[in-house]
Amino acid sequence: MSEQSVMDEATYLQQYDPKQFDSPLVTVDAALFTYHDGVLKVLLVERASHPELGKWGLPGGFIDVHRVADLTQAINGVIEDKTGITAPYLEQLASYGNNQRDKRGWSVTVSYTALMAYQACEVRIATVADAQWVDVEQLPEMTLAFDHMTIIEAGRERLKQKALYSIVPAYALAEEFTFPELQHLHELLIGKPLQKRSFRRRIEQANLLEDTGKFRKDAGRPAILYRLAADAEQYRFVRNLED
Structure with a gap:
């Protein structure tokens, strides 16, 4: 049996040269x-x-x-x-x-x-x-x-x-955001348009957003401002949003 095989670990580590191999x-x-x-x-x-x-x-x-x-x-x-x-x-x-x-x-x-x-x-x-x-x-x-x-x-x-199975992308938005902003971000990440009614329905059914009671007036009619509900990032859709 070689000397190294009977050497205790503390002694081995003390003598070990980390530079013996190129890193x-x-x-x-x-x-x-x-x-x-x-x-x-x-x-x-x-x-x-x-x-x-x-x-x-x-x-x-x-x-x-x-x-x-x-x-x-x-x-x-x-x-x-x-x-x-x-x-x-x-x-x-x-x-x-x-x-x-x-x-x-x-x-x-x-x-x-x-x-x-x-x-x-x-x-x-x-x-x-x-x-x-x-x-x-x-x-x-x-x-x-x-x-x-x-x-x-x-x-x-x-x-x-x-973006396909969660609402995690919403964390790239401001604390308060509109539904169109949320959908557009998902579409950017997924790389294809999403059906508006279907996207909204699935988000609402999962109770992932809270209505702030505020509005933002853009080019069209005033848009409701939402915020993420508590623990929304933990939710996973059963089917991908593009389905």
Whole structure:
């Protein structure tokens, strides 16, 4: 039996050299989406250093093992450092890793996504010169850093699925919103029009909204303002909204 096999764990860990194997670069990235001016937008930041200097990409960065204890702390810290905002929630999206995505070497990123209200972070984003909300329809005209377009596309697909079976997209709206705004956001995420009467009926039957008693006068007749009912985000439709 070798000396190492009879070695106790404390001694083994004391002698272990974490540098005996090459380690990949490890980062976290966030695809944050919002709904504003009738369009779906994603939050991008302009890179201030090489590689990909001057390109726009997702808020992200390396994991500082001396500063954070886990991935949640890492991604929240990066978002705050890069944009000045605090995401209301974050959902882990996917991990990407290969020897091509970053010119600095073999790289792995753990990506996250969230859908948030524009009004909740409008002021903070306005004060950060190199961060802005960008219409997702403009992205094909841009060359984003690294593989961030792939991450954004995965985030949009996740939002599409949520829009099909839940009312979670409403959390990207203002606290008080109209039914047409809610339906339009679902249609943007799903990528197709929804039958107006059917959409309204299913939302009302599930008691997912509360009437605020207020109205907003747009181009047509005054529209009722609603807010989300308590625990509405937990509800799941039996059939997808597009059915």
